[in-house]
Amino acid sequence: xxxxxxxxxxxxxxxxxxxxxxxxxxxxxxxxxxxxxxxxxxxxxxxxxxxxxxxxxxxxxxxxxxxxxxxxxxxxxxxxxxxxxxxxxxxxxxxxxxxxxxxxxxxxxxxxxxxxxxxxxxxxxxxxxxxxxxxxxxxxxxxxxxxxxxxxxxxxxxxxxxxxxxxxxxxxxxxxxxxxxxxxxxxxxxxxxxxxxxxxxxxxxxxxxxxxxxxxxxxxxxxxxxxxxxxxxxxxxxxxxxxxxxxxxxxxxxxxxxxxxxxxxxxxxxxxxxxxxxxxxxxxxxxxxxxxxxxxxxxxxxxxxxxxxxxxxxxxxxxxxxxxxxxxxxxxxxxxxxxxxxxxxxxxxxxxxxxxxxxxxxxxxxxxxxxxxxxxxxxxxxxxxxxxxxxxxxxxxxxxxxxxxxxxxxxxxxxxxxxxxxxxxxxxxxxxxxxxxxxxxxxxxxxxxxxxxxxxxxxxxxxxxxxxxxxxxxxxxx
Amino acid sequence: xxxxxxxxxxxxxxxxxxxxxxxxxxxxxxxxxxxxxxxxxxxxxxxxxxxxxxxxxxxxxxxxxxxxxxxxxxxxxxxxxxxxxxxxxxxxxx
Numbered sequence: 001x002x003x004x005x006x007x008x009x010x011x012x013x014x015x016x017x018x019x020x021x022x023x024x025x026x027x028x029x030x031x032x033x034x035x036x037x038x039x040x041x042x043x044x045x046x047x048x049x050x051x052x053x054x055x056x057x058x059x060x061x062x063x064x065x066x067x068x069x070x071x072x073x074x075x076x077x078x079x080x081x082x083x084x085x086x087x088x089x090x091x092x093x094x095x096x097x098x099x100x101x102x103x104x105x106x107x108x109x110x111x112x113x114x115x116x117x118x119x120x121x122x123x124x125x126x127x128x129x130x131x132x133x134x135x136x137x138x139x140x141x142x143x144x145x146x147x148x149x150x151x152x153x154x155x156x157x158x159x160x161x162x163x164x165x166x167x168x169x170x171x172x173x174x175x176x177x178x179x180x181x182x183x184x185x186x187x188x189x190x191x192x193x194x195x196x197x198x199x200x201x202x203x204x205x206x207x208x209x210x211x212x213x214x215x216x217x218x219x220x221x222x223x224x225x226x227x228x229x230x231x232x233x234x235x236x237x238x239x240x241x242x243x244x245x246x247x248x249x250x251x252x253x254x255x256x257x258x259x260x261x262x263x264x265x266x267x268x269x270x271x272x273x274x275x276x277x278x279x280x281x282x283x284x285x286x287x288x289x290x291x292x293x294x295x296x297x298x299x300x301x302x303x304x305x306x307x308x309x310x311x312x313x314x315x316x317x318x319x320x321x322x323x324x325x326x327x328x329x330x331x332x333x334x335x336x337x338x339x340x341x342x343x344x345x346x347x348x349x350x351x352x353x354x355x356x357x358x359x360x361x362x363x364x365x366x367x368x369x370x371x372x373x374x375x376x377x378x379x380x381x382x383x384x385x386x387x388x389x390x391x392x393x394x395x396x397x398x399x400x401x402x403x404x405x406x407x408x409x410x411x412x413x414x415x416x417x418x419x420x421x422x423x424x425x426x427x428x429x430x431x432x433x434x435x436x437x438x439x440x441x442x443x444x445x446x447x448x449x450x451x452x453x454x455x456x457x458x459x460x461x462x463x464x465x466x467x468x469x470x471x472x473x474x475x476x477x478x
Numbered sequence: 479x480x481x482x483x484x485x486x487x488x489x490x491x492x493x494x495x496x497x498x499x500x501x502x503x504x505x506x507x508x509x510x511x512x513x514x515x516x517x518x519x520x521x522x523x524x525x526x527x528x529x530x531x532x533x534x535x536x537x538x539x540x541x542x543x544x545x546x547x548x549x550x551x552x553x554x555x556x557x558x559x560x561x562x563x564x565x566x567x568x569x570x571x572x
Contacts, residue, residue, distance in 0.1 A: 137490050141481035156487050165485045189549075193489035202487040233547045284487045467545030 005064070005080070008035030009096060010073040012055070012066050015043035017112035020070050023087050024048060026102045033098055041069065041115045061116035062125040068111040072096075086111035127167035133174075133181055134167060136202055151206070156284055158276065158304055162206040173201040176211030177218065177478055185218050186225035188286035189232035190293040195221065195285045200277075203284055207277035207305070212255045213270055216333060219476045220245045220278045220307075223335040228470040230337075234461055235288040237468075238295050240339045241461035242303035245275050246378075246445060248321035249331030251476050252309035259311035261449035264341055264380065264456060275305030300339040308447060314383065315446035316390035323396065323443075324473050331476040336378060337469035341456025344379070348453075352392045355385065356399060359455065360406035364436060366459050370414045370424030372407075372434045376441040376460035376471070382448025385455050396444045407436035438465055506535030513550075514542040 011027055013020035024047030030036045031050055039055040040046050055061055064073070068085040072095055075081070084095050087109040093099040116125055126133075141150040147164045151157055163169065174181055174197070181198035188195045197218065204217055224231045224243050234241060247257055258268035266272060282288045290296070296303070312319045312328075321332040346358040359379060367375040381389075389399065411429030418424055425434065441463055448456075462468030502508065510531050512524050528538045543550045 134485060136485035136487075138483055139486050140483050143481045145481050147482045147484075150481075151484075164482055165487055166482065167485060170485050188489070191489055191491060193491065195489075198485075199487070199489075202485045206487055230548055232549050237547065280487070285489045287489060287491070462547055467547040 005073075005075050005078055006035075006037040007075050007078075008037065010075055011036060011038045012041065012061055012064070012069055012071045012073075012114070013038060013047060013052075014041035014069050014112070014115055015046035016115075017069050019087050019109045019111050020047070022105060022109060023070055023102065024050065026092070026105070029101070030096055030098060034096055036096075058116045058121070058125055059129050061114055062129045066114040067117050069114050070111055071114070123168040123172045126171045130171075134170060134198060135182060135196070136170075136198060138167075155289075156206060156280075158280060158283065160276075160304070162280075163208055165202045165205040169205045170198065170201050173204050173209065173211050173214060174198065176201075176214035179218070179477070186221050188221070188225055188281060189288065190235060191287035193285050193287070195225075195281060199285050200281060203280040204273075204277045206284075207280050208269065208273040209277050210255070210269065210273075213274050213277075215476045215478045216245075216247060216251060216255065216270075216331075217274050217277050217281075219333045219474045220274065220335060221281055223333060223472040223474040224278060224282070226472050228464075229335055229472045230469045231282065231286075231288075232293075233467075234337045234469055235282065235286075235294050237461060238297045239461050240296065240298055240300045241337045241469075242300065242306060242339065243275070243278060244302065244336045244338050244340075244378075244458060245278065245307035246320060246334040246336065247274075247307065247309040247331070248312065248319050248334065249326070249476070250329060251331035252312075257307075257309035259309040259447050263308050263311070263382075263447045263449070264306075271307050271309070272305060275302075275307030277305070278307075279303065279305055302339055306339075310445050311383070311447045316386050317396045317444065317446060320443065320445050321473060326473070326475065332473050333476060334471055334473040336376075336458065336471045337461040338376075338378070338458045340458035341380060342459060344455040344457060346385075346453060350388060352389045352394045352399075355388050356394075356402045357406065359399070360403045362457060363403060363442075364407055366436070366457065368421075368423050370416070370418055370421060372411075372414055372425060372436045373438050373441075374462055374466045376437065376443075376463045378443045378445055378458040378460075380445050380447050380456040380458060382452055382455065383446075383450045384453045386446055399444055400442050403442060404435045404437060408433055410434070438463060443471075504535070505531065508536050510536045510538050512538055512540050514540065515546045516543050517546045 027038055027047050028049040038050050038052040039060050040052040041055050041061055044054040072084040073080050084091055089102055089107050093101050141147055148161050151162045151164060156162055179197045183197050184194045185197055185200060186195050200218055204214055223229055255270050257270040288294055310319050320334055322328055326332050344359060344362040346355055349355040349358055363377055366377050411425045411432050411434045414425045415430055416424035464470045512528060514520050514524055531538055
């Protein structure tokens with residue numbers, strides 16, 4: 001395969017391009033008068049009467065970054081010093097120093113797209129000729145090995161099928177970010193492995209992500225690997241929880257996330273695969289696997305991946321990220337170590353005073369009715385419940401205040417032994433007024449379908465009061 | 479003909495092969511580190527273990543993580559590693 005740059009003039013053409021066909025006689029004339037090398041992309045016999053070099057493998061075109069045919073290059077001392085695309089008689093005459101050229105041809109004709117930039121080919125070529133961008137170890141499956149079974153056999157799957165991470169697919173994924181493949185995004189527990197953009201992209205392919213999801217996934221991983229979020233502890237705990245990813249800001253709309261009907265359920269590619277990819281990075285890069293470091297007694301189905309977007313467009317409240325100090329036009333991910341949802345059913349309350357009491361009564365049982373301050377909660381409020389608060393102008397702060405007021409009581413009312421139950425607060429807190437939730441431990445997020453007088457409670461793993469996890473918000477960088 | 483080529487999604491940590499040291503004939507006079515991960519009543523278990531080790535002549539040293547919910551702070555991990563290495567060193571000499 002000839003990929004060296006010949007001295008003099010170089011032309012790149014394809015038979016499928018009418019402009020190339022039109023200038024074919026010009027190239028034949030030129031080849032007799034000036035040093036000219038012609039590369040042909042699709043037909044070694046084209047152009048007729050010209051000694052052309054076969055570039056049907058497109059290596060030369062790819063390496064020279066040819067985007068349009070015909071392209072003329074001027075090469076001096078192994079460097080391209082000038083170039084010209086399409087047909088423009090004056091420019092061709094000036095470029096080649098040969099005039100007149102192309103008598104009888106129109107003055108101007110635009111070129112066509114180079115085969116090397118065809119969407120179906122571009123990643124294949126990048127993988128074949130530009131593969132040195134990728135540092136991951138390459139693994140060849142056996143000739144008779146089924147690629148999906150091979151991925152299972154190597155332990156890369158969470159139990160569901162994964163998409164084989166071919167170099168082409170990984171390169172396509174990497175197009176979703178401007179960050180360098182070699183950039184380290186986070187150090188992933190439990191093995192504390194530095195994880196590059198490329199490794200995240202490989203796992204994003206496994207999970208079924210589209211390239212435009214990659215920035216959200218990178219932000220989620222960054223958040224997961226902070227000391228505050230404590231991913232190692234979350235993995236190692238016998239508790240149910242996994243990382244819940246809440247996406248805010250314009251990116252959730254740009255990548256088509258679901259914030260409406262069945263928001264916490266299945267069926268949306270972004271919601272389903274971003275959360276899954278995060279868990280696959282923890283599994284494959286960090287080495288955190290069930291029955292390894294992951295010691296969950298029961299776990300929860302959300303550990304396959306739990307990711308959703310806030311319904312910001314018709315929310316009565318400021319979105320979660322704005323509440324946390326970001327601007328509305330910023331995009332963020334918030335990681336919450338938890339599980340759920342636990343239903344709050346109230347189809348009859350029509351005033352905020354009634355409905356908040358239903359919220360409080362259900363929230364009282366988070367973790368255990370006799371426990372307080374150690375666990376956080378996020379209430380996912382869909383439009384039907386939200387409008388009850390909207391009508392009366394209740395803010396999120398007011399709702400939180402009301403819940404805390406309703407759920408603050410002396411410690412003896414949550415003491416060990418109360419209600420005949422062994423679990424509860426220690427005797428030392430008996431006389432203190434204890435609120436159910438710590439400061440900053442209760443949030444409201446607007447999401448879900450328009451019909452249904454229900455809300456859903458996401459409950460946390462142990463919060464920082466118990467040495468557990470603090471929710472972490474990170475801005476999405478593309 | 480070879481099969482599909484893919485990129486390794488793992489952290490590519492080469493598994494290090496480490497052989498176990500031979501089991502000592504006796505633990506008399508050896509040092510043993512006991513790490514309490516601070517789960518409720520873990521001390522009861524370790525107290526008993528310590529007693530059994532002491533009866534067999536081992537010298538014990540106790541460590542405790544501040545919370546079971548997080549990895550041990552790196553300082554105590556280093557110190558523990560040191561103790562383990564001392565123990566192995568003793569074994570090699572013995």
